[in-house]
Amino acid sequence: QVQLVESGGGLVQAGGSLRLSCEASGTILSINAMGWYRQAPGKQRELVARITSGGSTNYADSVRGRFTISRDNGKNTVYLQANSLKPEDTAVYYCNADRLSIYTGTYVRTKDYWGQGIQVTVST
Numbered sequence: 001q002v003q004l005v006e007s008g009g010g011l012v013q014a015g016g017s018l019r020l021s022c023e024a025s026g027t028i029l030s031i032n033a034m035g036w037y038r039q040a041p042g043k044q045r046e047l048v049a050r051i052t053s054g055g056s057t058n059y060a061d062s063v064r065g066r067f068t069i070s071r072d073n074g075k076n077t078v079y080l081q082a083n084s085l086k087p088e089d090t091a092v093y094y095c096n097a098d099r100l101s102i103y104t105g106t107y108v109r110t111k112d113y114w115g116q117g118i119q120v121t122v123s124t
Contacts, residue, residue: 002026002102002113004095009118016122017083022095022115024076029108032099034071034078038091038120045094049080063089085122092117 008020024031035050049059049069057069068081078095095115101108 002028002097002100004097004113004115006093006095006115006118009093009120011121011123012085013123014085014087016085017081018085018120020080020082020093020095020118020120022078024097024100024113027102028076029101029103031073031076031097031101033097035096035098036069036078036080037094037096038089039094039117040088040091043091048093050096050098051078082120085120087122087124089120090122091120093120094118 003025004022006022008018012018031053033050033052036048037045038048039045047060048063049067051057051069051071053073066084071078094117097113099110100113101110
């Protein structure tokens with residue numbers, strides 16, 4: 001069983017900061033990349049930031065320079081430091097593990113996993 005557990009969301013004023021965390025638990029062999037996506041009401045889910053196992057990162061244009069993604073491979077955990085938050089950053093943020101491999105006891109299974117989502121609300 002694999003679970004992605006997110007934490008750190010909440011309500012913050014515009015200009016403030018939050019740090020989101022996501023830990024993947026289970027008998028994990030490897031994770032190709034981890035990332036954060038978000039979905040605002042009435043909008044499609046979009047990529048916020050992504051980091052590979054080697055440390056390569058990419059960001060949405062709307063958050064570049066304000067958000068920083070990092071990863072602790074030993075803890076299978078990804079972080080998102082969100083600074084200078086704006087009301088338009090309000091959304092449910094989802095953690096993603098891309099090509100996560102586990103040993104089932106008989107074979108290696110590789111698939112993508114998602115967290116349950118965590119609310120981030122930025123007030124004016």
